[in-house]
Amino acid sequence: MDFELTDEQELVRSTVREFAEAELAPVAGEIDRDHRFPEEVLPKMAGMNLMGMPYPEEYGGAGTDYVSYMIALEEVSRGCATTGVIMTAHTTLATFPIYKFGSQAQKDKYLSDMASGRRLGAFALTEPAAGTDAAAGTCTAIRKDNSYVLNGSKIFISNAPFAEIYIVFAKTDPDAQGTRGMSAFIVERDTPGFSVGEAEHKLGIRGSSTPPLYFTNCQVPADALLGQEGQGFKIAMQTLDGGRIGIGAQALGIAQAALDAAVAYAKERVQFGKPIASLQAIQWMIADMATSIDAARLLVYRAASNIDHGFPYSTEGAMAKLFASETATRVADRAIQIHGGYGYTESYPVERHYRDAKITELYEGTSEVQRMVIARAALR
Ligand SMILES: Cc1cc2nc3c(=O)[nH]c(=O)nc-3n(C[C@H](O)[C@H](O)[C@H](O)COP(=O)(O)OP(=O)(O)OC[C@H]3O[C@@H](n4cnc5c(N)ncnc54)[C@H](O)[C@@H]3O)c2cc1C
Structure with a gap:
C-alpha cells in the first residue's frame, strides 16, 4: 500500500491495529456466535477517542481528518466487523447530522456527549415499506403547539437498543410529493411513546443489534427539529x-x-x-x-x-x-x-x-x- 499517508495517519493505523488485535479480534467470534452487542469495548474506544474522530476537539471529537477516521474504521472492522458498524453508525450516521445541521443549542446539548462516545447514537430512516425508496416513508411528525407528535415505525436500526440519541426522519407534510415534506428530528431514548422492538436474527454482523423502532403519539419539543422543516431528505442523503x-x-x-x-x-x-x-x-x-x-x-x-x-x-x-x-x-x-x-x-x-x-x-x-x-x- 503506497498511498501517501502522513505520520499521524500511520500512527492512527498502528495504534488502532494494536487495539483491534488485542481487544476486538479475540472476542469477535464469540460476539458473533452469541449475537452479543459488545458493550464493554465502547468505553475503551471512547477512551481512545475513536467514537467521534472527525469532529473538532471543542466538541469532544478527536479533530482528525477523514482519511484517519477511515483507517481506524478499517482496522476496527478487520478485528471485528460488528464493532465497525457500531462505530460508523454512531460517528457518521447519528453524529454528523447534528454537527452539520444542528443549531448551536443542539450542538451544545448533544455533540460533546456523542463525539466523545459518552452517549451512543442511531440513525432511523428505513421503514418496512420504504428502503431504497426512502422518500416513501409513512412515519409522520405533526406539529402541535410547541411540539411535534411522531407516529409510525422504523426498521433495521443499527445500535438502537443501546443508543440514547436517535436521528429520526418523519413527514411533517404527509401530502407533499416525492422527497419533499420529510424532516429530521433528534429523539431521546426515554421519550414517552417511543420504544425499541426485538432485534433481527441476521446472517452476519450479528453482535450489532438491528431492531425496529415504534412511535405512538410520541411527543418531542419543537426544538428537536434538526435543520428546517422539509430538509429531512437532504439531511439523510448528505449523511x-x-x-x-x-x-x-x-x-x-x-x-x-x-x-x-x-x-x-x-x-x-x-x-x-x-x-x-x-x-x-x-x-x-x-x-x-x-x-x-x-x-x-x-x-x-x-x-x-x-x-x-x-x-x-x-x-x-x-x-x-x-x-x-x-x-x-x-x-x-x-x-x-x-x-x-x-x-x-x-x-x-x-x-x-x-x-x-x-x-x-x-x-x-x-x-x-x-x-x-x-x-x-x-x-x-
Ligand atoms: C443489518 C442492517 C443494518 C441496517 N442499519 C440501518 C440503520 O442504522 N438505519 C437505517 O435507516 N437503515 C438501516 N438499514 C436498512 C438498509 O439501509 C436497507 O435495508 C437498504 O437501504 C435496502 O432497503 P430494503 O432492505 O428495503 O431493500 P429494497 O429497497 O426493497 O430493495 C430490494 C432490492 O431491489 C433493488 N432496488 C430497489 N430500488 C431499486 C432501483 N430504483 N433500481 C434498481 N434496483 C433497485 C435493491 O437494490 C435490492 O436489490 C439496515 C439494514 C440492515 C440489513
Whole structure:
C-alpha cells in the first residue's frame, strides 16, 4: 500500500491495529456466535477517542481528518466487523447530522456527549415499506403547539437498543410529493411513546443489534427539529454520502482479515507433501485478492481525501463503497475456497468474514443504488 499517508495517519493505523488485535479480534467470534452487542469495548474506544474522530476537539471529537477516521474504521472492522458498524453508525450516521445541521443549542446539548462516545447514537430512516425508496416513508411528525407528535415505525436500526440519541426522519407534510415534506428530528431514548422492538436474527454482523423502532403519539419539543422543516431528505442523503465511504472502509477491513487468514492457512496447510501456498492455483487466488483489496483501499482513501480537501465526494464515495463491498464478498468467498472444507466450519474465522461481508453490499444504499449514483454522474 503506497498511498501517501502522513505520520499521524500511520500512527492512527498502528495504534488502532494494536487495539483491534488485542481487544476486538479475540472476542469477535464469540460476539458473533452469541449475537452479543459488545458493550464493554465502547468505553475503551471512547477512551481512545475513536467514537467521534472527525469532529473538532471543542466538541469532544478527536479533530482528525477523514482519511484517519477511515483507517481506524478499517482496522476496527478487520478485528471485528460488528464493532465497525457500531462505530460508523454512531460517528457518521447519528453524529454528523447534528454537527452539520444542528443549531448551536443542539450542538451544545448533544455533540460533546456523542463525539466523545459518552452517549451512543442511531440513525432511523428505513421503514418496512420504504428502503431504497426512502422518500416513501409513512412515519409522520405533526406539529402541535410547541411540539411535534411522531407516529409510525422504523426498521433495521443499527445500535438502537443501546443508543440514547436517535436521528429520526418523519413527514411533517404527509401530502407533499416525492422527497419533499420529510424532516429530521433528534429523539431521546426515554421519550414517552417511543420504544425499541426485538432485534433481527441476521446472517452476519450479528453482535450489532438491528431492531425496529415504534412511535405512538410520541411527543418531542419543537426544538428537536434538526435543520428546517422539509430538509429531512437532504439531511439523510448528505449523511449517507459520507457514511458510504465508512462502509467501504468496513468492507476493506473485512476483506483484509479474510486475506490475512487465507495467507496464514495457505502457508500451514500441507497437501501432496507441501504447503498449498506453493500451488499456483492458490497463489493466483491470493494475487487477485490482494490486488482488489489494494484497489478498494485506494478508492476509499481517495473519497475520504476528497472530504478533507473540500472536493465533491458523492460519486467517489459510491465508487468506493461499491467496489470495496463487492471486493469483500469476493475475497471472503476465495478465503473459504483456500481453506477447503475447514473454511465452511466455525473452526476458522473465514465463514464469519463471508457472512459479515455481505451486508456491506446492502446497507447505506445497495450496490444497485451505488451504480445508479455512479452512472448518473458518468452520463451527466
Ligand atoms: C443489518 C442492517 C443494518 C441496517 N442499519 C440501518 C440503520 O442504522 N438505519 C437505517 O435507516 N437503515 C438501516 N438499514 C436498512 C438498509 O439501509 C436497507 O435495508 C437498504 O437501504 C435496502 O432497503 P430494503 O432492505 O428495503 O431493500 P429494497 O429497497 O426493497 O430493495 C430490494 C432490492 O431491489 C433493488 N432496488 C430497489 N430500488 C431499486 C432501483 N430504483 N433500481 C434498481 N434496483 C433497485 C435493491 O437494490 C435490492 O436489490 C439496515 C439494514 C440492515 C440489513
